[in-house]
Amino acid sequence: MLLHTFLAPLALASVAGPAQQDHYGWIHLFDGKTLEGWTEKGGPYDGDADWSVENGVILGREAEGARGGLLYTEQLFGDFEFECDVKINAPFDSGIFVRMLPQKRGAQFTLDDRPGGELFGIYSNGYLFHQSGGDAAWRSGEWCHTRVRCVGHPMHLMGWIDGKLVVDYQVPEGMDEAFTPEGRIGIQVHGGMNDPEDAAVRFKNLRARRLPPMAGENFTVDESGMMTLTAVGEASGWQPLFNGVNLDGWVPNGGSGPMTAEAFEAAGYRARNGVIEALHSGTAGEIRTARTNYRNFQLRMDFQLTKLANSGVYLRSVDDGTNPSFNGTEVQILDDFNWEAASGSKLAPYQFTGGLYGAVAPSKSALRPIGEWNTYLITCVGSRMNCALNGTLLWDVDTATLEPKGGPPFAERAKAGFIGMQRHGSAAESESEVGASFRNLFIRELPEMGPSAR
Structure with missing residues (x-):
């Protein structure tokens, strides 16, 4: 999430070189x-x-x-x-x-x-x-x-x-x-x-x-990079959040009930080739799970960015008309490499990818180059949260002790809510119609005292 918006379209040069990543x-x-x-x-x-x-x-x-x-x-x-x-x-x-x-x-x-x-x-x-x-x-x-x-x-x-x-x-x-x-x-x-x-x-x-973290234990990975639960994964409680085909089980924030693919695309989201794409243009700023009572859990997901993409992952947020970054929590997703130069703005430490928005900066940069897939493993148990990006632990905190820069204290925020992804920005900010893409979304619910991501 970033509140900064561009005033004019930017001319962007594509990145060339031999190490180019394909769709798979x-x-x-x-x-x-x-x-x-x-x-x-x-x-x-x-x-x-x-x-x-x-x-x-x-x-x-x-x-x-x-x-x-x-x-x-x-x-x-x-x-x-x-x-x-x-x-x-x-x-x-x-x-x-x-x-x-x-x-x-x-x-x-x-x-x-x-x-x-x-x-x-x-x-x-x-x-x-x-x-x-x-x-x-x-x-x-x-x-x-x-x-x-x-x-x-x-x-x-x-x-x-x-x-x-x-x-x-x-x-x-x-x-x-x-x-x-x-x-x-x-x-x-x-x-x-x-x-x-x-x-x-x-x-x-x-x-x-x-290969994504945990491949071969809880999940198998096919040639295209798509993951499937193994028997071990199912026995461990992992469940898919996205069926890879359509957006059943998801709604735009503020929406309700089943929607057609056309309605989702008008809102700014589509399912294609096993991936959820957040488009630059659309009417909804977030897409969320239809289920709204996730409390203690581990979430693993892959995400991929285009140049100047700006997104985020919502955790335990609620659809009450207020900002889901602050009625729940948000873990930031951003093109760290190009944002400051292109926007002319200085990022706060927590605004880089992996930051707990408004509160905690990532301990190090673990974001892969634009166009490559990244993996989050995020654990939420009570007031304790931690986040690993591409296998690197970025932070492990008790949110009850934090003093956020925006929104109410974490102790006053929702204790259970939806899982969501943000669509932030406009087509003028990028060469691509897609900002961020998401795949291999799995969750397992945990008891009040559960394992950490370490």
Whole structure:
């Protein structure tokens, strides 16, 4: 939520670069022309291999003196999937590395296409898992599609070659201190092998997608990034707030009863491709659950922003004609990156994404770049509330002790109410008709003394 409005349309430049996210959450890491977004420095195995771009692929060879090394993404990834096409002119030793940082160990999916080499073994300062079946799926000298999955801490590592699962390895408990929960993805030229002149590795179609928190425990995630409850999730009390098809169970604030899709769109909201879109134009400032008595709960949701988007999540708010940010509570959602420069206004600390509006600033910035999906996990139990963004705890407070900058004290606000999302702003403020998008909305109700989000 921000009360500032623009007086005139703004001319906005689109953000270009190789790391662009598509509709399904995949980040395309290679533009086919340059190594922008990649670095040779960023982990414990920095080197000086011969990396280049030829004919739309990344080409890796040993440099003079049989020097090797890694090429890392500049971006860091925690729980994620990464896939690419790989072609090796054997004999050659390469690999795909995950969660690499200078002071911590990562792990490698080996691509050692030499006699006796292992294809998709797991290596980290020694073999964690020896691979005996990867070569059956590998086609030396041809393009092979590889996919790796890294989740949890300690890591659960899975790898596929041409669609065949060839490794499924869980790093043992007790080893998590040796690894980092987040790091860079790397591709390798091993070096030191004095390979034949034509020996090389080629990579193309490199992309990654971050996986939502709790994926694989309470929820499964499909190719498009949509989550479905598992039996464990259902048994744990999680329930969907959005059916992914239409806005049944939702109403614009101030509205009542079932509405047609056309009426919702006129109000400024629509359901499309499993996503709730908050449009810049419309008659209603908020959309809320038809149910209005949520009291103690955990809420998890994904949100995505366009440039200059301004939104928020309402918790325990009531539809009585007053401001839902202050008759209940609001957790802020905003384009932190561009708002101040575009609006000419200075944000209060609590106005950045993750702030408890009017009261608590986020402890750090955890918002992902515009166009990428983010995940909130918010817990409300009695007067205690906490909020995690993309796995980072932003605050954990007793609202009864806070002195808000606007509205009544939290002790005088509603103790139960609706869950809602804000639509704030106008089409003049952005190039897109959509401001914020929401998906994978799930809630589980808790007893008066429940678990925290930590």
